[in-house]
Amino acid sequence: MLDFRHHTFLTLCASQSFTKTAELLNMTQPAVSQHIRYLEEVYGCLLVDTANRKIRITEEGERLKAYATTVFSDYRHFRDQLGSGDAGNWNFRFGATMSIGEYVMPPILARLLLQHPEAKIQMTVANTHDLLEKLSQGELDFLLVEGLFDKSAYDSLLFRREPFLPVCAGSSLWANEQVDFPQITGSRLILREPGSGSREILENLLQKNNFSLQAFDKIVEIGSIGAMKQLVAQGAGVTFLFAVTAKEEIENKTLAPMAIPGFCEEREFNFVFLKNTYFRDSLLSVAQEFIAMDEERERFKKCSIEPGL
Numbered sequence: 108m109l110d111f112r113h114h115t116f117l118t119l120c121a122s123q124s125f126t127k128t129a130e131l132l133n134m135t136q137p138a139v140s141q142h143i144r145y146l147e148e149v150y151g152c153l154l155v156d157t158a159n160r161k162i163r164i165t166e167e168g169e170r171l172k173a174y175a176t177t178v179f180s181d182y183r184h185f186r187d188q189l190g191s192g193d194a195g196n197w198n199f200r201f202g203a204t205m206s207i208g209e210y211v212m213p214p215i216l217a218r219l220l221l222q223h224p225e226a227k228i229q230m231t232v233a234n235t236h237d238l239l240e241k242l243s244q245g246e247l248d249f250l251l252v253e254g255l256f257d258k259s260a261y262d263s264l265l266f267r268r269e270p271f272l273p274v275c276a277g278s279s280l281w282a283n284e285q286v287d288f289p290q291i292t293g294s295r296l297i298l299r300e301p302g303s304g305s306r307e308i309l310e311n312l313l314q315k316n317n318f319s320l321q322a323f324d325k326i327v328e329i330g331s332i333g334a335m336k337q338l339v340a341q342g343a344g345v346t347f348l349f350a351v352t353a354k355e356e357i358e359n360k361t362l363a364p365m366a367i368p369g370f371c372e373e374r375e376f377n378f379v380f381l382k383n384t385y386f387r388d389s390l391l392s393v394a395q396e397f398i399a400m401d402e403e404r405e406r407f408k409k410c411s412i413e414p415g416l
Contacts, residue, residue, distance in 0.1 A: 119139065152165070200229040202250045252304055252376070252379055264378040272353070273291070274353055277363045299329065300329075378397075
């Protein structure tokens with residue numbers, strides 16, 4: 108049975124420091140070490156390697172970490188459901204990346220709340236890296252992410268596919284035209300911060316086409332999609348966005364897509380949750396309901412732009 112010493116172990120895995128773990132748990136460093144030694148005796152294997160004064164979680168430790176994380180997360184979810192009365196399956200905490208949380212989820216959540224007025228929902232919007240960390244620490248029940256993740260480490264379900272587009276100002280000569288990638292490298296590239304899914308996708312696209320971010324003369328990092336769109340609309344640079352985030356601006360022609368060979372792809376938006384969770388069936392039920400309420404899921408059938416439109 109898992110106890111408080113497993114919580115100490117998970118905190119150490121996250122902090123990678125005995126000192127930091129002691130501070131976070133308001134206990135002494137020797138007590139942290141004692142908890143880890145106890146667990147190693149119980150399981151009969153080394154969980155934490157401290158050779159060379161560096162902390163390394165062993166393969167056995169990683170297995171315990173995955174198991175304990177799921178158990179503690181399930182306990183929190185069960186506790187919340189047990190005390191939620193009529194909310195049942197509709198009492199959950201989930202995370203969404205910015206593109207999804209700000210531009211996809213509002214109409215879906217509105218429909219869900221009208222259909223399930225008893226629902227108790229918490230949505231956290233952050234980048235893919237931070238959300239995966241929160242999921243692994245049991246702070247969230249599931250995620251909706253656009254970014255890349257290790258599908259062997261989590262359970263997942265496809266939510267929708269969405270075009271990822273190069274975008275310029277609607278007044279640009281490149282608007283709705285076919286453009287060769289080297290033509291735009293003299294422009295300022297406006298992109299998200301490190302850790303965001305859309306940035307990672309762009310970096311992979313560049314690498315696939317034998318380029319990197321360094322191909323651009325000037326780069327500006329912005330942590331807000333809205334601010335990025337305003338800068339591009341005013342001619343301050345170019346960017347790469349999911350079509351759903353620029354739908355309104357493309358329709359009113361303040362922004363326009365560019366057809367750059369090799370740089371227009373459909374990407375996956377995925378539900379992500381912990382492996383082997385007791386609540387897998389109920390989380391899949393929530394996911395299927397989200398999908399059913401996504402009226403724009405089939406909006407884009409293909410990722411292409413006809414030159415001269």
